[in-house]
Amino acid sequence: MMKKAVELVLLLLLLFFTPHIMGKRYSPPGKPTLTRCRSPEKETFTCWWEPGSDGGLPTTHALYYRKESSERVYECPDYHTAGENSCFFNKNDTSIWVNYNITVVATNTLGSAFSDPVDVDVVYIVKPNPPEKQTVTIMEDKGWPFLRVSWEPPQKADTRSGWITLIYELRVKLEEENEWEMHLAGHQKTFNIFSLRSGGKYLVEVRCKPDHGFWSEWSSTSYIKVPDYFHREKSVWILLTIFSAFIFLILTWLLHMNSRSLKNCILPPVPGPKIKGFDNQLLKNGKSDEIFSALMVSNFPPTTSSNYEDLLVEYLEVYVPVEQELMQEESKDLHGGCLKCERSTSDSDSGRGSCDSHTLLMDKCGETKEEGRHTDRASSRMLTEAQRHQKGWEKDTLTYAHGDMVSPDMSNGRVKTWPSVFSPLPQYSSNPLDKQSSLEMAKQHCLSTSSCLTQPGHSTKEALGPSNWDFCLGNKQPHLLHPQTQVGRQLQAHSEVNISNIGRKQAPAGLQSPALRSTEYVEVQRVNEEDLVLLQPVVSGCGRIEGYPQMPKGKDYSKVKGVDSDNMLLLQREVMEEDWCPGVDQEINGGTGNCYTSSTVNTTQKPTACIHTAMPVQGDMALAMNGYVDTATMCTLPTC
Amino acid sequence: MERAVLLLSLLSLGVSSQPITDGQRLFSIAVSRVQHLHLLAQRLFSDFESSLQTEEQRQLNKIFLQDFCNSDYIISPIDKHETQRSSVLKLLSISYRLVESWEFPSRSLSGGSAPRNQISPKLSELKTGILLLIKASEDGAELFPDSSALQLPPYGNYYQSLSADESLRRTYELLACFKKDMHKVETYLTVAKCRLSPEANCTL
Numbered sequence: 001m002m003k004k005a006v007e008l009v010l011l012l013l014l015l016f017f018t019p020h021i022m023g024k025r026y027s028p029p030g031k032p033t034l035t036r037c038r039s040p041e042k043e044t045f046t047c048w049w050e051p052g053s054d055g056g057l058p059t060t061h062a063l064y065y066r067k068e069s070s071e072r073v074y075e076c077p078d079y080h081t082a083g084e085n086s087c088f089f090n091k092n093d094t095s096i097w098v099n100y101n102i103t104v105v106a107t108n109t110l111g112s113a114f115s116d117p118v119d120v121d122v123v124y125i126v127k128p129n130p131p132e133k134q135t136v137t138i139m140e141d142k143g144w145p146f147l148r149v150s151w152e153p154p155q156k157a158d159t160r161s162g163w164i165t166l167i168y169e170l171r172v173k174l175e176e177e178n179e180w181e182m183h184l185a186g187h188q189k190t191f192n193i194f195s196l197r198s199g200g201k202y203l204v205e206v207r208c209k210p211d212h213g214f215w216s217e218w219s220s221t222s223y224i225k226v227p228d229y230f231h232r233e234k235s236v237w238i239l240l241t242i243f244s245a246f247i248f249l250i251l252t253w254l255l256h257m258n259s260r261s262l263k264n265c266i267l268p269p270v271p272g273p274k275i276k277g278f279d280n281q282l283l284k285n286g287k288s289d290e291i292f293s294a295l296m297v298s299n300f301p302p303t304t305s306s307n308y309e310d311l312l313v314e315y316l317e318v319y320v321p322v323e324q325e326l327m328q329e330e331s332k333d334l335h336g337g338c339l340k341c342e343r344s345t346s347d348s349d350s351g352r353g354s355c356d357s358h359t360l361l362m363d364k365c366g367e368t369k370e371e372g373r374h375t376d377r378a379s380s381r382m383l384t385e386a387q388r389h390q391k392g393w394e395k396d397t398l399t400y401a402h403g404d405m406v407s408p409d410m411s412n413g414r415v416k417t418w419p420s421v422f423s424p425l426p427q428y429s430s431n432p433l434d435k436q437s438s439l440e441m442a443k444q445h446c447l448s449t450s451s452c453l454t455q456p457g458h459s460t461k462e463a464l465g466p467s468n469w470d471f472c473l474g475n476k477q478p479h480l481l482h483p484q485t486q487v488g489r490q491l492q493a494h495s496e497v498n499i500s501n502i503g504r505k506q507a508p509a510g511l512q513s514p515a516l517r518s519t520e521y522v523e524v525q526r527v528n529e530e531d532l533v534l535l536q537p538v539v540s541g542c543g544r545i546e547g548y549p550q551m552p553k554g555k556d557y558s559k560v561k562g563v564d565s566d567n568m569l570l571l572q573r574e575v576m577e578e579d580w581c582p583g584v585d586q587e588i589n590g591g592t593g594n595c596y597t598s599s600t601v602n603t604t605q606k607p608t609a610c611i612h613t614a615m616p617v618q619g620d621m622a623l624a625m626n627g628y629v630d631t632a633t634m635c636t637l638p639t640c
Numbered sequence: 641m642e643r644a645v646l647l648l649s650l651l652s653l654g655v656s657s658q659p660i661t662d663g664q665r666l667f668s669i670a671v672s673r674v675q676h677l678h679l680l681a682q683r684l685f686s687d688f689e690s691s692l693q694t695e696e697q698r699q700l701n702k703i704f705l706q707d708f709c710n711s712d713y714i715i716s717p718i719d720k721h722e723t724q725r726s727s728v729l730k731l732l733s734i735s736y737r738l739v740e741s742w743e744f745p746s747r748s749l750s751g752g753s754a755p756r757n758q759i760s761p762k763l764s765e766l767k768t769g770i771l772l773l774i775k776a777s778e779d780g781a782e783l784f785p786d787s788s789a790l791q792l793p794p795y796g797n798y799y800q801s802l803s804a805d806e807s808l809r810r811t812y813e814l815l816a817c818f819k820k821d822m823h824k825v826e827t828y829l830t831v832a833k834c835r836l837s838p839e840a841n842c843t844l
Contacts, residue, residue: 043720069712095718096827097820123823162834163720163827211675212682212823 004073015111027055028111032104034118038127041156042096042164042210045089045122046082049104049115057108063087068099096122126213128166129154131189131206136222139192145229147172147193151206151219166208171218175201199228644768663776667833670769674735674829677762678822684749685815696808709817711741716824723831728777731828736770738821739763749814770829777836 015028030052039045051061063076076087087102100122104115131151139148153159153166165187171180172193185191185206196202202225205218255262716734717723723731746759 091719091721096720097716097718097824121820123820158720160834161720161724162830163723165830212678 011112026057026110029055029059029106029108029113031113032106032115037120037125039122039125042126043091044094048086059106059108062105065100065102126210128157128208128216130216130219131208134219136204136224149204150190165211168208170206172204196226201225666773671829673766674826678826681819681822685819688815711821728832731832732774735825735828738825739767
């Protein structure tokens, strides 16, 4: 108490004295403040304060405290242990569960300043030191690693006797992360951390707190690296494998389902050869000789001399409509039944395409049936049509004839007959008699195939002729006009026309010998752009009956002499012994033009079916384009 | 009370066989109970302090220095050294007395919040437990005369005379003292328990 009074007096004196000091502007010290008091183990404690302004003068600080229920003032026993501006209370001076009233005083020559008093109960200011001896180890649990962290309580804290009970907390983070992962450990001194990243580097820190107190500082960091463990990667690989296998199965199944269409898409089937007579097996066997021999038609190119007539007879195919046959029978009695081109179901091989137009046929047939026979006019009309058509032919058939040579495989199979036709012609012997007979034979053949034409009775033929002519002509025209018609068909048409013409001619004329008259002679008019040899009936200018085309007399250009090197079919002119047409010999090239044109004008009269023969300049040779040269005599008319 | 009966029965059964084990278990129970009480006291005090204004707080601080806690007359070790020096029995007896001293005054703690209503019965139970511990640890015959010798002052009178002006101050004191005493009991019991336990590190 006395001490305290003395101190107070001293302070007052100081305060009085400070104003007397002149000179510098000094002031009493500022008010200090107690910042904190801490006890690390609940046995000792330390208080720190913050001094105020010193006022320019050296200032001293003092700490005074008072215990509860006691008026005695004590001064801090130790100012140095804890550092600057601190006061350390050792064990002897520390009482638990006792309130301390602490004050700090700053003093300089001018005055002193008291801080605000602070009540301290040691129990509630405990802040232990951080845990010590921290260790982190890696341990394994069924192949999965985990961290085991262990530590020791701070040395000063007496947890063994139970004087202080601590709870711990640790925090973990990966090296590259920013966020710590907190774990409360309670009273235990070890802790396990699971769910580690393979190959990661971890940082671990621990701190502690008494049951009623403050958290300690974090301990020093422990570093640990987790080894790479295979499980995670393995699971990923397993998943990937399963997934890919699944996908693969699905794809396989899809492929299997669509195998056929895919096969066709990726590997389209190679088209096989579709040549008649072409044997795939032979090809596979690899024997070229056999293959080509199979392809070869026996008689083409013509290598053997065969009988002209036989061949002609054999292979010349004349299409006979079924109705014509019927009519023919009728016409025997009736003299002129209506010939109808039957409705032909054309097959690809035969040459009977010309009258295949159903509608036309029907129309025409219907008409003629009703009408019966045609009048001469009608026939003449038709004839003129034919003539006109013939006029349409050009002179330069030669050129065409040069170029085109029917190959066996032309005209889509119809030409099967043609080669045979070609073959004998060049080889034709020059025996006129033979020729004639052959011609006759040919004619007969020609006519024989056509039911209407094979009749010995010419009259019937004649009678049938016009109608036939009509029909065929009518049918022919559209065919001729159509550029698409096949060669064979065209020729067939022509041949039919010619045949019918023959018949027709025979009908009115009735002059010629049956053998001769029964045939229609065809000459190659021209070859048009589509390699069509346009034939025209050969009409003899002599002995013509008005209005009717007459049997061609005179020159006979129906015989094929041969095929020259330029693939030209050379026709041989024949001279008919019976009739001579004046001015027969006409060179085709250009000469017949006049004849022709005039003939077109006149409808009926002159059988202006001038003979246009596409004949080569080199004498007496006629080119037949496709070789269909009928064994008809060809006669060139000078003027019609 | 049921718990006390249970404790008693267990004690009577276990006294003969393994008193230490039972003692440890009882200690654990007692320690946990007192810890809970201490937490309650802390919460009460902090709530009260937060409700105060700064001016009142300053006044109370000053006043508090001059007043006493009702349990000041009970002489208890105030530092670790003294505590270590005291025997288990002494610690237990002091604890018992402390708890007992608060058994009645805790009722006068300003009611309203639920925790305050629960304090008094908990104190009673704790007291019973401590008594059991006393009886279990040593021959309680020695203790009883001590306890009887300890003449407890009529505590009831001390707190009943409350004036309106001093109510706030009283509440503050009550709460502060209660908190302190609970911490004392907790500390004493923990030390006693650790001393009885065979392991070195009892505070695991």
